[in-house]
Amino acid sequence: MANTGNEVSASDSVSEILLKEQANKNDGGNKPPTYETLFSNTENPIQVHEQSQSRYQNIGLGYEYRLNSNKIIEIEIDLDSEMTLSRRELRVLLLHEFRLGLKATKATSNICGTMGKDVLSIRTAQHWFHRFKNGNFELDDLPHTGRPLEVDMDLLKQLIEQDPHLTTRCLAERLGCSHITVETHLHELDKTWKYGVWIPHELSPIQLQQRVDACVELRTSHRNYQWLHNLITGDEK
Structure with a gap:
């Protein structure tokens, strides 16, 4: 069928398509549109790659492009205006x-050139391309099933008071969380690991005085009875 008037054919160039589309609008919009764009959250259209000449419907971003084998669409976009896309939309x-x-790398360049220069990193694109190559096309975030990030602070404090020698991994097993979570909450309790026990990070005046009294007592005991000289050491071999 010959191309007459403002009707679009497969032989038309991109410029010819746009000119005919403009002519259709000037005629009062009686001609069927050469493309359909549903874009609810912005006034800026998006560029469609010329490679997408095959049928490709519903890209899933809140707008829709319907391409047929005899239609090529390329719409200019203001590159200075950056769009806000969710993670799923980028995927x-x-x-x-x-x-x-x-x-x-090319995909990152295309997307950033259209949507904004900082919307996507090459590393993120490489990660998702690796998933696609392995046959994983799931785009939604899966629910996290890991161990909880919060613990019972009172129970944690009780455990370390009962046995200050417990390690973070032992505490994690008893509390049902990760040892990283235990370390974080111990830091909130101002506890630090020294000499194989959990002690307060900041000592109170009473605790400081108790340590001074212990040192004085040991020095006095050594002066009255030189018990250090009775210590016997030897080679284990």
């Missing part, structure tokens, strides 16, 4: 770039 774009056969 959809990465999956689109992956199916086009592009590399992660």
